[in-house]
Amino acid sequence: MKKIGIIGIGNMGFAILEALVKKFDVSNLYISDTSEEKIKSAIKNLKIPKNNCFLDFNDLLKQIDIVILAIKPQAFEEFTKFIKIDLKDKVVISIMAGVSIEKINKFLKIKKIIRSMPNLCAQVSQALTGWISSKEVSKTEKEIAKKIFRSFGEEIELKKEDKINELTALSGSGPAYFFYLTELLEEKANFFGFTEEEARKIAEITFIGSAKVLEKSRNLPSAPLTSMDLKNAVTSKGGTTEAALKFMEENKFGEIFQNAVECAKRRAEEMNGK
Incomplete structure (x- = not known):
C-alpha cells in the first residue's frame, strides 16, 4: 500500500485527513505541520500514530510515496527553499489555488504532479474536487488519487488545466x-x-x-x-x-x-x- 502524507494541517488539511482515516489504514498516513497543537490533535482525535507525525516536513518526505500539499499558495515558493529531499519518485497532489503544474514542476523539480481544487465541504465529506494530472502520472497513481478525492466527496477529472481556475471560482469559493x-x-x-x-x-x-x-x-x-x-x-x-x-x-x-x-x-x- 502506498504511503500518503499531508503537509499542512489547517482547515482543509485536517478535513482531508479526517476523511482519509476512514478509507485508508492509518499506519500508511503521515502528517507534517509546524504547529505542535495541530499534530497533538491529530494524534488524539484521529489516532494517527505518533511516529507518523512530524514538525519538519523533510522527515515526512523521507517516508511517503504520495504527498498532499495543503499549504497556503502564497507560502509555496518560500516552502520550496527548505526542501532537502529528492522528490523525483514522489507523486505530489496540490490543493493550492492558483499554482499551476508548470510552477510546481519548476520549484520542486518533479514530473508526477496532480493539481486539484477541493472545497470546504470536505469537512462533511461532501466536497467537489476538480483535478488534472501531468502526463507522467500513471493510471494506477490516478486511481489512488481518485480514491483520495472520493474519500471526502465527489471528483471530476478535468481535460484542461485552465479549468482549475474556473472551478476555483465556482466550487472552491x-x-x-x-x-x-x-x-x-x-x-x-x-x-x-x-x-x-x-x-x-x-x-x-x-x-x-x-x-x-x-x-x-x-x-x-x-x-x-x-x-x-x-x-x-x-x-x-x-x-x-x-x-x-x-x-x-x-x-x-x-x-x-x-x-x-x-x-x-x-x-x-x-x-x-x-
Missing part, C-alpha cells in the same frame, strides 16, 4: 457564496425584529433544508429536478417569491453575482502569475 446569502437572510430577519437566535435559525434551517431538497431531487430515479425546476416550483404567479425574484432581476443581481465569480477566477489566475 462556492461555499462562501452560500454562507453569504445565509448571512444576508439572517440580517434581514434581525431587521424584521426576530431575536438573534430566531434569525439565525430562520436563515440556517431555510438554506440547509433547501440544500437537502436539492440533493433529494438530484437523486430521483426517474427525472432529476434541477435547481431551476425547484425555484420555479416555489415561485407562484403573483406571489411573494415572484416579487422578490423580479426585484433581483430588475436590479441585475444575477449579473452582479456572475461578475463576482469572474473576479474570483481572475484572482486565481493572478495568483499563478498570469
